[in-house]
Amino acid sequence: MLFADFPSLPSSDVLLELVAVFHQRVVPSTPFMPSLALPEAGAPLYLVLPMALLGAGVSPNKAQNLLADTLWHASNNLLTGVLEIDNSIASRMDLMQAALLMVLYGLLQADVDVWHKTQTCSGYVDTSMDRLMRKEIRAWAEQPGASDDSSAMSNLICFYFLVDTLRAVHLQTLPALVPSQTSFPLSTGHSFQDLYTTLVVDHAPLPTGLTSDGHLVLLLALVSDVVSLAHMAGAYLPHDIAYQGACSTERPLFDKLHPTVRERGITEADIQRSRPGAGYVNPFLPSTATSEYLVVRRRLYSALDAFCRSVGLASGTAAPTTASPAAMPIPDQLPDHVLAPSFDPTIVPLVQFCRMALEAGPTAHLLPALAGYTPQDPAADVPSPAASLVDWHAVGLRFTNVTVSSAWQVLETVDGSHRHGHAAEEPGLITPIWYPILVFQAALVLWGQTMEAKDSARVAGGVVLAKKKVLGAFQLELEQMTPAWGCTKRMIDTIKALK
Structure with missing residues (x-):
């Protein structure tokens, strides 16, 4: 019943071509995305489809552009269905990456159906990221740098920061992330919250060495x-x-x-x-x-x-x-x-x-x-x-x-x-x-x-x-x-x- 209206997907070869376009054009052009380590092969279908969706959106091939609408509906249907079947999968990093890619695509469209369904994806992302940050903040406070996934998690939070802020500016809504209540380590070893306090509270210049x-x-x-x-x-x-x-x-x-x-x-x-x-x-x-x-x-x-x-x-x-x-x-x-x-x-x-x-x-x-x-x-x-x-x-x-x-x-x-x-x-x-x-x-x-x-x-x-x-x-x-x-x-x- 969940997938009764699932659209017909392009062939595997076409999906792989679109994923390749995504990695060639979107990933190097978007901050934080290269550090997310998005796989080019072997990824679950709910992550492959959003990558192919963005690939279709930026492809110079007009025939591939026409596939974006089908891929959007397929991505949205699959993501909702997977979470209905097993809600525990919401804590997986690859699913949060997939939802963020869909929110990003939705922000760059002006279609009312896409924007409305983007709100559903945004709800998944906001809830999952809130749980993730609460869990990771406790782990970093107890033993900083102990988690092997701390770098990957911080990169995912940075990408979420980018998407959330652009969503607030474009759709005229309140941001979901509150900087004064957000803490995570940056790739340079600095704490985001310490640097944020340096700017907003102390009004002091940032340390050298930041990327x-x-x-x-x-x-x-x-x-x-x-x-x-x-x-x-x-x-x-x-x-x-x-x-x-x-x-x-x-x-x-x-x-x-x-x-x-x-x-x-x-x-x-x-x-x-x-x-x-x-x-x-x-x-x-x-x-x-x-x-x-x-x-x-x-x-x-x-x-x-x-x-x-x-x-x-x-x-x-x-x-x-x-x-x-x-x-x-x-x-x-x-x-x-x-x-x-x-x-x-x-x-x-x-x-x-x-x-x-x-x-x-x-x-x-x-x-x-x-x-x-x-x-x-x-x-x-x-x-x-x-x-x-x-x-x-x-x-x-x-x-x-x-x-x-x-x-x-x-x-x-x-x-x-x-x-x-x-x-x-x-x-x-x-x-x-x-x-x-x-x-x-x-x-x-x-x-x-x-x-x-x-x-x-x-x-x-x-x-x-x-x-x-x-x-x-x-x-x-x-x-x-x-x-x-x-x-x-x-x-x-x-x-x-x-x-």
């Missing part, structure tokens, strides 16, 4: 915290909180109160380099949603600064501006980056996205819904944007120069990493999986900025820039990404509808 995977998992932790802050605090904050916090004439009470005696060790130069209100936390203010939000956001700004200093990037924050929010910086005004040798340039857009999300404020996650980007049948027409029905100022969607500059930097660094990263040197590899999500989010910020002027926006020097030209740059970047995932096609259609 690009170590940098990435810590940056994902910051992005996860930023997304969680927006979802948890957004409903309780007054409108325009982010805009008021960046404009000197409209700062909230939290920023207007200055201490007569500063904390020991804090100099005037430190305060000038910090965000507005970040140099001092007034202990006499009542604990409100606004004050707590600003305190947490200040800590995340400082953590992002510490991360950027550690990897050789420019500061993660920017000086406050009093210019009109309609003034939009243009891409050629952006600073260059001097990266540390061990830092992967394809990670830089995540740094700029983290900064953009902090600057944009907690209501920015409403942009995809306002733009009409919703999971639908790919054959359906793109819905009309709902932005015309919304009072943008009442919702709080007013973006400052710094926010818009960060959106441009997301696009600029994506283009830069194409030139200097793996994609340009090895055409067989695919575009990093976070690129389309970040570029689309940045495009929506630019679209939101132009909504005040309806059809155009003024840039530095008083030049008027047409909205279609602004969004066209992001559309072009999405069109150049390979492969053309379902979500990428949906994003391009949405941008076309917004222009």
Whole structure:
């Protein structure tokens, strides 16, 4: 009964070809995946099918692309059936790998059926990973490094961190992983929780010797915290909180109160380099949603600064501006980056996205819904944007120069990493999986900025820039990404509808 609707599978030779494509194109292009030791032969069928599914999704052969839908339904049916027959198999590493691959594929599609079934796979993964981490944390605490599988487990948790964070950003949901409650050893021997505390609590630079995977998992932790802050605090904050916090004439009470005696060790130069209100936390203010939000956001700004200093990037924050929010910086005004040798340039857009999300404020996650980007049948027409029905100022969607500059930097660094990263040197590899999500989010910020002027926006020097030209740059970047995932096609259609 469980497999009554199981679809007809391709031949074994075709499945092996798709698995080979997966190992040739997906594995080298996706962080943490090479260290998962995914087998090319001898794997159980519930792991072979998800690998073949991703292989069909990235294959340059159009005939193999057509097999993706059949493989998706087969993978979902088999995974559900296997767990119904023997629930103890849920603790096996290969089954968790299979479920994570299916969640990853589902995130990169825009089909409503795929996205809904992805939630089932996500439930399996979240439950299994929670049990695994609780068990492993106890083992590592009792006898660190004693488990032979500790390295494999930590790599699996890192990959789960990547998938969970991208799921939260793309689907506008809360992350399942809480960085402050997650602990596991990294491949370099460092403890994730110790390094996370170094960034978020101490605001100190990271130790030398970290690999690009170590940098990435810590940056994902910051992005996860930023997304969680927006979802948890957004409903309780007054409108325009982010805009008021960046404009000197409209700062909230939290920023207007200055201490007569500063904390020991804090100099005037430190305060000038910090965000507005970040140099001092007034202990006499009542604990409100606004004050707590600003305190947490200040800590995340400082953590992002510490991360950027550690990897050789420019500061993660920017000086406050009093210019009109309609003034939009243009891409050629952006600073260059001097990266540390061990830092992967394809990670830089995540740094700029983290900064953009902090600057944009907690209501920015409403942009995809306002733009009409919703999971639908790919054959359906793109819905009309709902932005015309919304009072943008009442919702709080007013973006400052710094926010818009960060959106441009997301696009600029994506283009830069194409030139200097793996994609340009090895055409067989695919575009990093976070690129389309970040570029689309940045495009929506630019679209939101132009909504005040309806059809155009003024840039530095008083030049008027047409909205279609602004969004066209992001559309072009999405069109150049390979492969053309379902979500990428949906994003391009949405941008076309917004222009």
